[in-house]
Amino acid sequence: MFKLENVKFKDILEIDNLFIQDKLITAILGSSGGGKTTFLKLLNNMISADSGNIYYKDQEIEEYNPVELRRKVVMLAQEPQIFKGTIKDNFKITEEITCKQYSEDKVYKNLLEKVSLNKDLFEDASKLSGGERQRLALARVMLLEPETLLLDEPSASLDLETEDLIIKMVANYVKKNDRTLIMVTHNPHVAEEYADEIINIEQGKLVDQK
Numbered sequence: 564m565f566k567l568e569n570v571k572f573k574d575i576l577e578i579d580n581l582f583i584q585d586k587l588i589t590a591i592l593g594s595s596g597g598g599k600t601t602f603l604k605l606l607n608n609m610i611s612a613d614s615g616n617i618y619y620k621d622q623e624i625e626e627y628n629p630v631e632l633r634r635k636v637v638m639l640a641q642e643p644q645i646f647k648g649t650i651k652d653n654f655k656i657t658e659e660i661t662c663k664q665y666s667e668d669k670v671y672k673n674l675l676e677k678v679s680l681n682k683d684l685f686e687d688a689s690k691l692s693g694g695e696r697q698r699l700a701l702a703r704v705m706l707l708e709p710e711t712l713l714l715d716e717p718s719a720s721l722d723l724e725t726e727d728l729i730i731k732m733v734a735n736y737v738k739k740n741d742r743t744l745i746m747v748t749h750n751p752h753v754a755e756e757y758a759d760e761i762i763n764i765e766q767g768k769l770v771d772q773k
């Protein structure tokens with residue numbers, strides 16, 4: 564589904580050849596600062612490679628309309644940005660920026676239930692805890708029904724239990740809905756537990772792929 568050929572980004576990342584299969588969970592392992600987040604950002608064209616080609620479903624990602632691509636390939640960041648306003652505002656802004664029609668409240672409520680966020684739609688989103696913010700961000704991602712999810716390792720500010728819960732929710736979601744997940748982690752146990760494929764990136768280079 565993703566194919567990378569001779570991709571180079573500054574002196575941070577250099578990947579000669581890589582294929583990532585769809586409908587699987589692929590974990591990106593590697594030590595801190597090795598280029599894992601940079602790798603994810605390249606995949607939905609949040610940043611552009613200096614040279615080389617990245618294909619998504621046989622089409623170069625540069626050729627996609629950026630809004631369209633980011634609706635198909637959605638990233639859940641390490642520390643997701645929560646928009647000002649209520650929880651409902653957060654859903655609506657997500658729909659606005661991806662040119663999607665507004666959904667009904669029951670759709671939003673259903674998503675909150677799916678991520679076990681027991682909050683009212685009219686609560687102030689800025690008052691949510693770190694773990695709750697991650698779950699709201701995940702619910703916003705699910706709203707877009709992306710084909711591919713890019714999950715960056717949840718921020719170190721989350722406790723391990725909450726971090727594990729988020730990963731479990733995302734993994735369950737992609738398996739149940741036949742989606743593709745590419746997730747960054749520094750934890751080999753997490754990779755072993757959830758991933759079908761594991762990629763190692765160290766100092767900007769692919770080490771091996773199992």
Ligand SMILES: Nc1ncnc2c1ncn2[C@@H]1O[C@H](COP(=O)(O)OP(=O)(O)OP(=O)(O)O)[C@@H](O)[C@H]1O
Pocket residue numbers: 573575593594595596597598599600601602749
């Ligand atoms: N746009 C940029 N311009 C210059 N340097 C950058 C840019 N983005 C990231 N870096 C640097 O590139 C290196 C790789 O960063 P990246 O965030 O991709 O690593 P990582 O493997 O995700 O790290 P961590 O596990 O700590 O999150 C780091 O040294 C970082 O400071």
